[in-house]
Amino acid sequence: MTPWGLFVLFSSLAMIGFGGVLPWVHRSLVERRRLLTPAEFAEIFAFAQLLPGPTICNLAILVGYRRCGLAGGLAAVTGMVVPPALGVLGLAVLYDHYGGTPLVSDVLRGMSVVAMALICSMAIKMARAMPRTLRAGVFAAAMFAAIALLKWPLVAVMLGLGGLAVLLQKKPDVGGA
Amino acid sequence: MDSPWSIAGQILLHFALLSLMAIGGGVVALSPEMMRFMTETHQWVSHQVFVEAFTLAQVAPGPNFLFATILGYRAAGVIGAAAATVALVGPPSLLTVLALRYGNRLIGRSLGTRIRLAVLPLSIGMMAATSWSLTLMAVQTVTQIGLFAAAVAILLWTRLNPLWLIAVGGVLGALKVV
Numbered sequence: 001m002t003p004w005g006l007f008v009l010f011s012s013l014a015m016i017g018f019g020g021v022l023p024w025v026h027r028s029l030v031e032r033r034r035l036l037t038p039a040e041f042a043e044i045f046a047f048a049q050l051l052p053g054p055t056i057c058n059l060a061i062l063v064g065y066r067r068c069g070l071a072g073g074l075a076a077v078t079g080m081v082v083p084p085a086l087g088v089l090g091l092a093v094l095y096d097h098y099g100g101t102p103l104v105s106d107v108l109r110g111m112s113v114v115a116m117a118l119i120c121s122m123a124i125k126m127a128r129a130m131p132r133t134l135r136a137g138v139f140a141a142a143m144f145a146a147i148a149l150l151k152w153p154l155v156a157v158m159l160g161l162g163g164l165a166v167l168l169q170k171k172p173d174v175g176g177a
Numbered sequence: 178m179d180s181p182w183s184i185a186g187q188i189l190l191h192f193a194l195l196s197l198m199a200i201g202g203g204v205v206a207l208s209p210e211m212m213r214f215m216t217e218t219h220q221w222v223s224h225q226v227f228v229e230a231f232t233l234a235q236v237a238p239g240p241n242f243l244f245a246t247i248l249g250y251r252a253a254g255v256i257g258a259a260a261a262t263v264a265l266v267g268p269p270s271l272l273t274v275l276a277l278r279y280g281n282r283l284i285g286r287s288l289g290t291r292i293r294l295a296v297l298p299l300s301i302g303m304m305a306a307t308s309w310s311l312t313l314m315a316v317q318t319v320t321q322i323g324l325f326a327a328a329v330a331i332l333l334w335t336r337l338n339p340l341w342l343i344a345v346g347g348v349l350g351a352l353k354v355v
Binding site for chain 2: 058
């Protein structure tokens, strides 16, 4: 697969990804084209989530790099970002012109409620996967309180809590998560 | 009043810094901080515009973090949009490529696993904070709360495509039910 092919593939995945691209990437790469096995996908996805930045972009880079080196990785992420960014910009401009009408505001308001539900359910699903230890709970609660309730700046909180968490984290084989 | 170039520059710097902190939950988890920066530290957009941008990006095809593109546009036009997008994608992409090339040599499995385990509760806390802050803004009336609760339940316990729910939300909004 050439870099151009990767660009086309990932931009088409992005442009049909209404509401989110990930399920389409799985469908295409694992189920349809069989470029990755389910196990490979899961591993790449976990790595993409751990690395900073938008998960789907990291995933594109990882897959693209695997197939075509640096050029492949860059082509894939460019496809994932640029066409949809232009699309979203076009939508925002359209909204400027036609969005002011009461009907559009009403529709968007209703959609926003559901969009919030999407975030909430994602947070709950993540919380289900959390290790059930006191330390994990305390750190999660501290993070929540600092950001949502105290509204402290993220940079400081992340460095502080993050540094503390890594220091306290024992090696996996020693036990204690 | 700052010029668009100045605003775009500040967005570029701040979002680039934030991008490196989007661990585990993606960029969406950075929303409370982005909101704070865009609506309070600088009054470049209102809270309502923030929620609108978020929803538009959810509905549009493509990655959801592109709500930042809209925010950048609202704050500083096309260069603001470009700045916000490049800032969120650029540094992490560079880091990912570096990790691919040199990661195994520098960090090794053990430290990598330690970091991953340590950060997991924090990213969950961040996600919870994001949900909290955004929901408070968009879900206020009794019917909105009802729709919100029903949608969360459906999302957690069925495999229904979320786009159907978004469509229902739009219809209910048009009917002035929510």
